[in-house]
Amino acid sequence: MIVFVLQLVVAGLTVGSAYALVALGYHVILRATRAINFSQGEFVVLGGLVAYTIVHVLHASPWIGLIGATAAGFALGWVYERIVLRPAARNGDIAVIIATIGCVYILLYGHALIWGSLPQPLAPFTGAQGQAIHPGGVAIQEQSLWVFALLALAFAALWLLFDRTTFGKAIRAAAVNPVGAQLVGIDVNAARAASVGIAIALAAFGGTLIGPITLVGGTAGIAIAIKGFVGAVAGGLDSPMGCAVGGLAVGVIEKLLAGWLPYQAVDPVVYALLLLVLIVRPQGLFGRKDAVRD
Amino acid sequence: MSVPLLEVRGLCAGYGELGVLHGVDLRVGAGEMVAVLGANGAGKTTLLRAISKVEAAPRAGSVVFDGVDLASLAPQRIVRLGLSQIPEGRQLFGELSVDDNLRLGAYRRGRTERDESLRRAYALFPSLATRRANPAASLSGGEQQMLAIGRALMARPTLLMLDEPSTGLAPRVVEQIFAILARLRSEGTGILLVEQNAFLALRYADRAYVMAEGGVALEGSARDLAADESVRRIYLGAALDEER
Numbered sequence: 001m002i003v004f005v006l007q008l009v010v011a012g013l014t015v016g017s018a019y020a021l022v023a024l025g026y027h028v029i030l031r032a033t034r035a036i037n038f039s040q041g042e043f044v045v046l047g048g049l050v051a052y053t054i055v056h057v058l059h060a061s062p063w064i065g066l067i068g069a070t071a072a073g074f075a076l077g078w079v080y081e082r083i084v085l086r087p088a089a090r091n092g093d094i095a096v097i098i099a100t101i102g103c104v105y106i107l108l109y110g111h112a113l114i115w116g117s118l119p120q121p122l123a124p125f126t127g128a129q130g131q132a133i134h135p136g137g138v139a140i141q142e143q144s145l146w147v148f149a150l151l152a153l154a155f156a157a158l159w160l161l162f163d164r165t166t167f168g169k170a171i172r173a174a175a176v177n178p179v180g181a182q183l184v185g186i187d188v189n190a191a192r193a194a195s196v197g198i199a200i201a202l203a204a205f206g207g208t209l210i211g212p213i214t215l216v217g218g219t220a221g222i223a224i225a226i227k228g229f230v231g232a233v234a235g236g237l238d239s240p241m242g243c244a245v246g247g248l249a250v251g252v253i254e255k256l257l258a259g260w261l262p263y264q265a266v267d268p269v270v271y272a273l274l275l276l277v278l279i280v281r282p283q284g285l286f287g288r289k290d291a292v293r294d
Numbered sequence: 295m296s297v298p299l300l301e302v303r304g305l306c307a308g309y310g311e312l313g314v315l316h317g318v319d320l321r322v323g324a325g326e327m328v329a330v331l332g333a334n335g336a337g338k339t340t341l342l343r344a345i346s347k348v349e350a351a352p353r354a355g356s357v358v359f360d361g362v363d364l365a366s367l368a369p370q371r372i373v374r375l376g377l378s379q380i381p382e383g384r385q386l387f388g389e390l391s392v393d394d395n396l397r398l399g400a401y402r403r404g405r406t407e408r409d410e411s412l413r414r415a416y417a418l419f420p421s422l423a424t425r426r427a428n429p430a431a432s433l434s435g436g437e438q439q440m441l442a443i444g445r446a447l448m449a450r451p452t453l454l455m456l457d458e459p460s461t462g463l464a465p466r467v468v469e470q471i472f473a474i475l476a477r478l479r480s481e482g483t484g485i486l487l488v489e490q491n492a493f494l495a496l497r498y499a500d501r502a503y504v505m506a507e508g509g510v511a512l513e514g515s516a517r518d519l520a521a522d523e524s525v526r527r528i529y530l531g532a533a534l535d536e537e538r
């Protein structure tokens with residue numbers, strides 16, 4: 001029994017890592033542009049597909065695939081801010097919502113046109129597909145260990161960037177006070193584009209991490225976008241720690257429920273739990289109270 | 295006056311459909327303190343915004359700073375030329391520390407230059423030094439105004455524009471701030487000062503402009519304007535009564 005539960009927790013933390021990276025992306029974009037980017041999940045899928053092309057078509061190492069997908073994510077995010085989010089923002093909040101939802105479908109079908117609609121297997125970073133270690137009888141795929149380690153690395157890198165570097169602080173300054181930022185010589189547009197680049201890079205990074213476990217491509221993006229959003233809201237959209245913990249928790253809860261409930265019941269219960277969190281703590285588990293009115 | 299540090303000619307600016315400035319002409323020399331007076335809504339804030347190109351863009355006319363036409367420059371380039379503004383409402387980065395606010399004032403400057411400017415800022419405002427790790431939002435009004443001035447000075451401007459720095463501050467703090475402005479001017483920094491408190495502004499400034507309805511209604515030396523009958527009646531009445 002305990003092994004069964006731990007097995008589900010490991011599986012939950014693995015998919016939850018992707019939700020956590022998506023949730024962090026929501027946080028970064030929201031802070032910089034005041035928008036929720038609903039297409040975040042499609043960029044997870046796109047990152048996996050870019051890595052697939054690098055690894056299986058160009059025959060490069062999975063590490064090159066990871067770096068390439070992340071870099072491509074940053075570049076695409078930058079462009080996405082310039083050609084989608086920024087023009088839409090000139091027409092109001094509703095236009096931004098519509099534009100980001102529209103991009104879900106453009107990306108979803110765009111992927112299918114380029115890579116086909118069937119999900120593809122992606123090589124794990126080390127070892128053979130599915131290779132696992134068995135501490136105490138619980139099977140943990142080697143790839144899951146990479147997922148956990150690299151999620152921690154991404155979180156640490158974000159913290160270093162926004163709390164320890166002048167560039168990161170300039171991005172925060174541009175977000176909390178664009179007028180003040182311009183007056184000290186910060187290019188606010190570039191700061192926004194960089195923020196979206198970082199968020200999409202996180203998504204693509206996440207897609208490459210979990211690709212070897214979940215397959216890459218197909219229609220998984222919408223579910224990832226929604227589960228990541230649930231994690232971000234439950235943990236607190238204004239708190240990076242909340243987003244990371246929230247995303248992981250959604251993954252774990254989802255897998256634990258799936259261990260006992262019929263699969264049709266899993267997602268409704270996940271959303272019911274979200275509603276419960278929002279009733280008890282509208283700012284999320286880690287959020288500040290004054291962030292609710294935003 | 296030889297070549298002015300800042301030369302504004304025929305400047306027009308506004309917001310959306312609304313025209314606010316209708317051809318403003320104004321000059322500030324190097325190391326000169328120039329005051330801009332005028333009733334609420336005259337367009338003083340809009341003038342500073344249009345010069346910095348933050349929140350209001352010029353529609354016509356020209357702004358030449360230090361020999362460079364600003365027409366084609368983005369706001370961040372203008373700051374780098376040495377023109378800094380301390381805006382209405384201060385526009386600090388509330389969640390960031392005092393130290394971070396100051397450091398961001400020298401954004402894109404080299405580390406050694408930044409550290410040197412930081413030492414100078416803390417020497418100028420010792421009360422900020424004791425609160426360097428606190429978020430800017432936690433400071434008192436007077437400290438926030440000092441932080442706003444300190445942040446602007448971090449960019450080592452040759453011209454400092456201030457929008458009503460005395461608003462909402464205790465008289466003792468206002469005196470402190472104006473003493474610092476006088477000192478900056480004596481060190482060669484040009485100052486363009488928008489101020490509601492005409493008495494105070496005319497006491498410190500070399501020259502002044504009086505704005506009305508988006509244009510310049512009067513200009514002259516601070517002494518002449520302080521003696522001018524219409525200025526005394528309209529702008530100085532209350533202040534002079536207070537002084538007596």
Ligand SMILES: Nc1ncnc2c1ncn2[C@@H]1O[C@H](COP(=O)(O)OP(=O)(O)O)[C@@H](O)[C@H]1O
Pocket residue numbers: 309312314332333334335336337338339340341
């Ligand atoms: N952001 C803005 N959007 C629209 N109108 C504005 C804005 N700021 C100021 N105005 C208008 O421009 C005019 C001049 O305002 P302002 O430049 O702030 O004058 P002052 O600083 O002399 O009080 C006023 O009629 C004011 O209502």
Ligand SMILES: [Mg+2]
Pocket residue numbers: 338339340382457
């Ligand atoms: Mg004003």
